[in-house]
Amino acid sequence: MCGIVGYVGNKNCVPILIQGLKRLEYRGYDSAGIGLIHEDEPIVIKTKGKVSLLEERVNELVLESEIGIGHTRWATHGIPNEQNAHPHTNANKTLFIIHNGIIENFQALKNNLIILGYKFESDTDTEVLAHLIDSYLNKGINLSKSVQMTLNEVNGTYGLAVMYSKEPDKIIAARKGSPLVIGIGAGENFIASDVSAILAYTKNVIYLEDGEFAEIYKDRYVVKSILDKEIEKEIHEINMSIDEIDKGGYPHFMLKEIMEQPESTRNSMRGRLLIEEGSAKLGGLNDIIDRLVNSKRILISACGTSWHAALVGEYMFEQYARIPVEVEYASEFRYRNPILSGEDSIFFISQSGETADTLAALKEAKSRGALALGICNVVGSTIARESMSGVYIHAGPEIGVASTKAFTAQLVVLALITLLISKRKGLKPSDGKKIADALNEIPSKIAQILKLNDEIEQLAEEFKDSPNFLYLGRGYNFPAALEGALKLKEISYIHAEGYPAAEMKHGPIALIDENMPVVFIAPKDSTYEKILSNIQEVRARGGRIIAITDEGNGEIDKLVDHTIKIPRTIEMLTPILTSIPLQLLAYHIAVKKALDVDQPRNLAKSVTVE
Numbered sequence: 001m002c003g004i005v006g007y008v009g010n011k012n013c014v015p016i017l018i019q020g021l022k023r024l025e026y027r028g029y030d031s032a033g034i035g036l037i038h039e040d041e042p043i044v045i046k047t048k049g050k051v052s053l054l055e056e057r058v059n060e061l062v063l064e065s066e067i068g069i070g071h072t073r074w075a076t077h078g079i080p081n082e083q084n085a086h087p088h089t090n091a092n093k094t095l096f097i098i099h100n101g102i103i104e105n106f107q108a109l110k111n112n113l114i115i116l117g118y119k120f121e122s123d124t125d126t127e128v129l130a131h132l133i134d135s136y137l138n139k140g141i142n143l144s145k146s147v148q149m150t151l152n153e154v155n156g157t158y159g160l161a162v163m164y165s166k167e168p169d170k171i172i173a174a175r176k177g178s179p180l181v182i183g184i185g186a187g188e189n190f191i192a193s194d195v196s197a198i199l200a201y202t203k204n205v206i207y208l209e210d211g212e213f214a215e216i217y218k219d220r221y222v223v224k225s226i227l228d229k230e231i232e233k234e235i236h237e238i239n240m241s242i243d244e245i246d247k248g249g250y251p252h253f254m255l256k257e258i259m260e261q262p263e264s265t266r267n268s269m270r271g272r273l274l275i276e277e278g279s280a281k282l283g284g285l286n287d288i289i290d291r292l293v294n295s296k297r298i299l300i301s302a303c304g305t306s307w308h309a310a311l312v313g314e315y316m317f318e319q320y321a322r323i324p325v326e327v328e329y330a331s332e333f334r335y336r337n338p339i340l341s342g343e344d345s346i347f348f349i350s351q352s353g354e355t356a357d358t359l360a361a362l363k364e365a366k367s368r369g370a371l372a373l374g375i376c377n378v379v380g381s382t383i384a385r386e387s388m389s390g391v392y393i394h395a396g397p398e399i400g401v402a403s404t405k406a407f408t409a410q411l412v413v414l415a416l417i418t419l420l421i422s423k424r425k426g427l428k429p430s431d432g433k434k435i436a437d438a439l440n441e442i443p444s445k446i447a448q449i450l451k452l453n454d455e456i457e458q459l460a461e462e463f464k465d466s467p468n469f470l471y472l473g474r475g476y477n478f479p480a481a482l483e484g485a486l487k488l489k490e491i492s493y494i495h496a497e498g499y500p501a502a503e504m505k506h507g508p509i510a511l512i513d514e515n516m517p518v519v520f521i522a523p524k525d526s527t528y529e530k531i532l533s534n535i536q537e538v539r540a541r542g543g544r545i546i547a548i549t550d551e552g553n554g555e556i557d558k559l560v561d562h563t564i565k566i567p568r569t570i571e572m573l574t575p576i577l578t579s580i581p582l583q584l585l586a587y588h589i590a591v592k593k594a595l596d597v598d599q600p601r602n603l604a605k606s607v608t609v610e
């Protein structure tokens with residue numbers, strides 16, 4: 001949700017800002033802008049649309065500056081256009097601000113500023129901050145103090161960076177609810193929403209915490225608390241290479257990430273799966289394992305794809321650990337006055353680790369005394385740091401907005417947690433061994449499924465013009481149906497719904513005619529016979545059926561129009577395998593519709609607003 005990058009040093013910052021914004025574009029891509037000081041003149045350049053358009057404008061102007069900030073936007077207040085793009089400025093354009101988050105009391109602040117004579121050029125909440133800071137600067141207060149005083153008046157969330165041409169040696173940064181990192185270089189320093197923007201220049205970073213505020217100069221930085229006390233911050237070394245966040249020869253990040261799944265799922269279980277013992281070890285849960293195993297109830301909370309993973313987790317934990325599980329959208333959980341106690345454990349699943357709803361739910365759970373645990377991909381992300389303990393999924397950077405490899409890695413980690421807690425709850429060694437062996441085979445089975453890419457591309461050609469899709473599955477594959485439908489919606493803009501297959505007869509069956517493609521997720525598991533009946537019901541009404549089922553299952557061929565056959569695994573792991581063809585189907589349909597697969601309209605990778 002909006003990308004922020006800033007530089008102060010001895011180099012020309014323009015290419016650094018543009019490259020940084022390109023790497024951050026997955027966070028928002030409806031408009032972009034940079035602010036810098038070229039030959040002592042403050043300059044702001046903004047464009048509607050992608051960073052490449054901004055780059056063209058900037059290249060025409062041949063600018064040079066040793067300090068600058070840049071922003072790529074995901075609109076919250078005001079439509080995507082040049083006026084609403086960041087940086088926002090004060091009236092005489094000496095001050096620039098870029099912001100990620102939402103200023104909740106912006107209207108009241110704006111009304112006061114209008115009374116004082118301030119004129120607004122945009123519809124954004126951020127512009128209010130520019131004028132408010134300006135009002136303090138006009139009283140002779142320095143930039144740092146003016147920003148602090150402004151933030152004291154603000155309700156809401158922010159990750160922000162501010163520059164002032166009359167104090168051209170520094171960038172001021174502050175965080176509350178939206179991530180920010182400071183990159184430490186030699187004779188140069190950086191600010192960014194996440195490390196991908198600055199990884200090409202430094203691997204040493206400081207994570208700002210909520211309420212922290214930083215003055216960043218080329219050769220030093222100062223971090224202060226909300227009470228204006230200087231804070232000693234730990235410098236973290238990032239263990240990720242720039243190659244890991246490039247496309248690696250694939251036309252889209254999404255395809256690269258789909259194809260990486262043999263390796264990413266292997267990485268998720270590396271060093272954690274104890275095959276011989278039929279168990280798992282997860283260092284992040286060591287300190288709290290007794291409390292977790294003795295929980296009266298486990299809750300899992302998340303949003304979007306991560307919420308689908310949570311649903312699979314519910315089936316896993318209940319089947320093997322026999323602990324009651326509830327799954328809840330983070331956005332609903334936080335506002336419904338949930339009943340929680342110290343006997344509850346609650347997992348928060350988030351790829352980005354920055355999702356505002358999930359983070360707020362985590363804080364709510366902590367405040368009510370529950371054991372709050374994180375399952376995140378991004379190391380050092382806010383949810384990872386705010387959790388009392390947790391597990392990283394180690395899927396590697398996921399850049400495509402549609403989550404793919406993070407989903408399968410989340411399922412692998414949920415399976416490992418299932419093994420760990422079920423063993424403590426008396427899981428039979430032979431069952432533990434069966435799960436461990438099956439998990440170990442998952443990466444090679446995914447590799448086999450990926451060989452169906454061409455076959456699935458042909459299916460995409462046949463179905464790409466359908467305006468609606470239905471995805472049906474039962475048991476462990478009901479969440480896979482939801483996820484398949486979400487993938488298609490997100491990137492192809494085709495209306496798709498996922499349902500438990502048995503629910504079809506309670507309503508959605510009215511939609512079925514010869515124009516309705518229905519994707520059945522039908523591995524030969526304990527629900528298979530039942531799902532065959534649902535297939536018959538669709539067939540009787542002329543629906544066009546695609547079925548995902550096991551290799552060697554010939555009986556289904558005559559009931560459906562197309563089958564995608566995948567290797568068998570144990571029931572609890574089937575959604576890891578069935579989701580792969582669904583990802584490929586969505587991907588190829590979107591490509592055939594010539595859509596922007598990696599940056600679909602209206603979406604953002606990291607949803608840091610409520």
Ligand code: AGP
Pocket residue numbers: 303304305306349350351352353354355358401402403404490603604605606607
């Ligand atoms: C997935 O394809 C989506 N882009 C979206 O639903 C995402 O899963 C959701 O916003 C949650 O994100 P998180 O896992 O980073 O918390």
